[in-house]
Structure formats: structure tokens, C-alpha cells
Amino acid sequence: MNRGPRAAAPPVRLALGIAALAAGAFAMGASVLFVRLAEVGPFASAFWRTALALPVLLVWALAAEGRRALVPDRAALLAGVFFAGDLFFWHLAILGTSVANAAVLATTSPVWVALFAWLVLRAAITRATLAGLALCLAGAGALIGRSFHLEPAHLLGDAAGLVTAIFFAAYFLAIGKAR
Structure with missing residues (x-):
């Protein structure tokens, strides 16, 4: 069975990938409106967007890479x-x-x-x-x-x-x- 980079993804994995892509595109598109509607300045908005994502991304990185993710x-x-x-x-x-x-x-x-x-x-x-x-x-x-x-x-x-x-x-x- 071919498991190289061009191998077909299993249907469930493909569906999850498409769903994640659609959710990401929606979130990025909606972010413009949220920045406009925010009651804080542009830099505070940018800071909080990343600061609130940091714990989730840190857990994800540690799960995927272990301690190596910290360096x-x-x-x-x-x-x-x-x-x-x-x-x-x-x-x-x-x-x-x-x-x-x-x-x-x-x-x-x-x-x-x-x-x-x-x-x-x-x-x-x-x-x-x-x-x-x-x-x-x-x-x-x-x-x-x-x-x-x-x-x-x-x-x-x-x-x-x-x-x-x-x-x-x-x-x-x-x-x-x-x-």
C-alpha cells in the first residue's frame, strides 16, 4: 500500500481536513469584522487574539513534540x-x-x-x-x-x-x- 505524500487520505481524515480548512477560512474572514467591532485598540486586539490561543497551542505543541517544542x-x-x-x-x-x-x-x-x-x-x-x-x-x-x-x-x-x-x-x- 502506498503511504507516500501523494497517497489518498482516508475519507474520514479527508473530511476532517476539509472541515478544518472551512472553519479556518471562516474564522479568518470573520476576524476582520471582530477587529472592527472590538472595544479595544488594534494592538490590544492583536495581543489578545494570540494570548488567548497560546495555552491551546502550547498543549498541542507539547503533545506533538514533547519538551522539544519549548526550544x-x-x-x-x-x-x-x-x-x-x-x-x-x-x-x-x-x-x-x-x-x-x-x-x-x-x-x-x-x-x-x-x-x-x-x-x-x-x-x-x-x-x-x-x-x-x-x-x-x-x-x-x-x-x-x-x-x-x-x-x-x-x-x-x-x-x-x-x-x-x-x-x-x-x-x-x-x-x-x-x-
Whole structure:
């Protein structure tokens, strides 16, 4: 029986994976609205989002890795710094521009991942990657439609949305290295 990376997942495991993916996508999508509705500032909101998740993630890491989980390597620490930057600028973008602009600018992160992988890691960019990037951007455009607009009053928020994508891309690449 083939148990390699391309082996088919058992139906229950596949269903759980799809459910987890859907729940994560819903939670990430709803987070924008919760940040807007929060009665605390953007940085307190970002802090509490991560602080409340920490105990659950710590138990999970200890169960999976044992004591080794308590000693992160350099790439994991760097990923944490990039994630903090992502949250910092994401919350600024949510409050500094329209939800549509914040979302569409943040979804450019795959473009930055590919660009950094190519420039920094010297990874080859395949046609499949380019096609995936085109689909990603087309999907973001389709979701946002005509809601995306640039206004001088929101330029700092728009810039924060773009910086969010850059930090998330760096986080994604650092996590890949940490694994």
C-alpha cells in the first residue's frame, strides 16, 4: 500500500481536513469584522487574539513534540517575528481602510511568497505557480468586485494592507524553513 505524500487520505481524515480548512477560512474572514467591532485598540486586539490561543497551542505543541517544542529554532523565532509584523499591520489596515481594500491587499501574499522564494531562496517559479498566482489574484478580484477603491484618506491603511501581505509571505517562508 502506498503511504507516500501523494497517497489518498482516508475519507474520514479527508473530511476532517476539509472541515478544518472551512472553519479556518471562516474564522479568518470573520476576524476582520471582530477587529472592527472590538472595544479595544488594534494592538490590544492583536495581543489578545494570540494570548488567548497560546495555552491551546502550547498543549498541542507539547503533545506533538514533547519538551522539544519549548526550544524553538532560529527559523521558528523569525517566523514569530514575521507573524507579529503581520498582525500589527493587518490590524492597522483593517482600521485604516475599507474592509475590501484590507482584504484584497492582504491576499497578495502569495505573490510576495513567490517573489521572495525566487529572489532570496533562488527557487524556480514554474508555470503552475504563475497560473496559481493568476487564479489567486483573479479570485481576490472576483470576491471584492468594485468594492476596492483608493482614496487619499485611506492610503496609510492601504499601505498597511500591502505590508501585511509582505510580512505574511515572510512568515510563510520562515515556517517552511522551520519545518
